[in-house]
Each structure stands twice: as structure tokens, then as C-alpha cells.
Amino acid sequence: MSKTLSIANFKGGVGKTTSTINIGAALQRLGKRVLLVDLDPQFNLTQSLGISEPTQPIYGALRGEYALTPLPVLRDTGVLDAIPSSLELIKAEIELSAEFKREEILNRLLAPLTPQYDYILLDCPPSLGLLTINAFVSSDDIYVPIEAEFLALKGYAVLNEAIGRIGLSIDKVFITKFDGRKILNRNVSDTITHSLGEAAFKTIIRENVALAEAPTQGLDIFRYAPRSIGAEDYRNLTNEITARG
Numbered sequence: 712m713s714k715t716l717s718i719a720n721f722k723g724g725v726g727k728t729t730s731t732i733n734i735g736a737a738l739q740r741l742g743k744r745v746l747l748v749d750l751d752p753q754f755n756l757t758q759s760l761g762i763s764e765p766t767q768p769i770y771g772a773l774r775g776e777y778a779l780t781p782l783p784v785l786r787d788t789g790v791l792d793a794i795p796s797s798l799e800l801i802k803a804e805i806e807l808s809a810e811f812k813r814e815e816i817l818n819r820l821l822a823p824l825t826p827q828y829d830y831i832l833l834d835c836p837p838s839l840g841l842l843t844i845n846a847f848v849s850s851d852d853i854y855v856p857i858e859a860e861f862l863a864l865k866g867y868a869v870l871n872e873a874i875g876r877i878g879l880s881i882d883k884v885f886i887t888k889f890d891g892r893k894i895l896n897r898n899v900s901d902t903i904t905h906s907l908g909e910a911a912f913k914t915i916i917r918e919n920v921a922l923a924e925a926p927t928q929g930l931d932i933f934r935y936a937p938r939s940i941g942a943e944d945y946r947n948l949t950n951e952i953t954a955r956g
């Protein structure tokens with residue numbers, strides 16, 4: 712059974728792309744067939760995987776010019792493929808808004824690919840626009856990375872309410888970029904864990920410079936720094952994800 716997961720938050724810089732890549736890479740190392748989809752016009756995921764100037768980025772597929780075209784990233788234990796993005800995707804929000812069933816375009820395009828993958832991870836842009844709604848409509852689960860900082864829970868509540876209004880809900884939250892030396896980080900993370908209970912993953916992704924360095928080499932954390940705490944944290948988070956079935 713294939714599972715499609717959205718990694719989303721209307722805030723930028725919270726670790727959506729880092730999480731998409733490294734959860735995907737961890738799943739691939741478990742022997743899974745994984746597809747990563749870059750839905751952000753800033754194409755950070757595409758760049759972080761070392762893909763440059765893709766000939767068939769997601770934008771053209773959303774416009775109906777060609778089918779979604781996965782590029783191979785890694786083939787060893789499992790499969791890691793990616794559908795790249797490009798700057799032009801910025802136009803999609805407006806152009807697609809006039810389309811028939813505009814919230815279901817991505818879902819329709821992904822349908823023929825789902826039998827080929829165990830997991831499809833959608834890296835969402837930092838907004839609740841049409842691209843993110845398309846991701847949500849295509850997803851079995853919505854996962855939200857948050858930083859343990861001031862107003863984090865307020866941000867979560869706003870996002871949850873907005874998602875609720877379109878008849879969906881956040882499945883799980885996880886804390887990212889956690890710095891145990893910061894009292895604020897510790898306090899907020901305790902509050903999040905207490906008030907969200909089961910809705911929060913137990914694994915907390917700690918701040919780790921290797922996680923920021925890996926994409927500059929076009930690598931995931933397991934190939935860049937397999938013994939780092941970043942690798943450890945994403946391995947643990949991924950184990951929680953696979954344990955959910």
C-alpha cells in the first residue's frame with residue numbers, strides 16, 4: 712500500500728524541506744520505494760538534491776503539458792526518486808485557480824505513480840495556497856514540523872483551524888531545530904508535548920549543523936554524516952512514521 716504524506720507549515724524555515732529529504736532518505740534505506748515531490752517555487756528540495764535545470768519540472772505537468780516525471784536520485788537498498796520544481800511554479804497559484812477541480816490536479820497526476828512507490832512525500836511551499844491544498848487533497852496524512860519557539864502553539868492552532876475549514880486535519884506535529892541549551896526551546900517543547908499528546912511525534916529533531924551542510928553537497932544526512940545526531944533523529948522519526956502503518 713502506498714502512502715502519501717504532506718510535510719507542511721505556512722511558515723518558512725521550519726525544516727519542511729530538510730525533513731522531506733531526510734525522512735525520504737531514511738525510508739529508502741529501509742528498502743522502501745520513495746518519491747519526493749517539490750511543490751515549492753523556491754525549489755529548495757530540487758537544489759538540495761543537486762538537481763539543476765530539470766527539463767520537466769512539476770510546473771509543466773500541473774499545466775497538462777506532460778506527465779509527472781520522476782528523476783532517479785538513489786538506487787541501492789530502496790528507491791529514491793524526485794519530481795523537481797522551478798521558479799515558474801510561482802505562476803501556478805494564479806493559473807490553476809481557473810481550472811476545473813483545481814484542488815484535485817495533483818492527485819489526478821499522482822494516481823498512475825502511486826503503485827510504483829511505498830511512500831510519496833510532498834514538500835509544501837510556506838503558504839496555504841492552491842499548491843498546498845493540492846498536496847493535502849492528495850495525502851493520507853499531513854505532518855507539520857514546528858520550531859519550539861514563542862507562539863509556536865498559536866501558529867499550530869491557526870494552521871489546524873485553517874485546515875479544518877477545508878474538512879481536513881493535521882495528523883502529527885514534530886519539533887525541529889531544537890536547541891536544548893535554550894530555556895525557551897525547552898519550555899515551549901514541554902508545553903507542545905504536553906498539550907498535543909499523541910498528536911506530537913516523540914522524536915524531536917535537534918539543531919545539527921550537518922543537517923544544514925548536507926544539501927550544499929547535494930546529499931541527505933545519511934550519506935553526508937551518517938553518525939551525526941541529525942541522522943539519528945531522522946532515523947528515529949522515520950521509525951515512528953513506519954510504525955504507524
Ligand SMILES: Nc1ncnc2c1ncn2[C@@H]1O[C@H](COP(=O)(O)OP(=O)(O)O)[C@@H](O)[C@H]1O
Binds near residue numbers: 722755837
Ligand atoms: N535540525 C536542523 N538543524 C540545523 N539546521 C537546520 C535544521 N533543520 C533545518 N535546518 C536549516 O534551516 C534552514 C531552513 O530549513 P528548511 O528545511 O529549508 O525549511 P523550510 O523548508 O520549512 O523552509 C535551512 O538552511 C536548513 O538547512
Ligand SMILES: [Mg+2]
Binds near residue numbers: 727729
Ligand atoms: Mg522548504
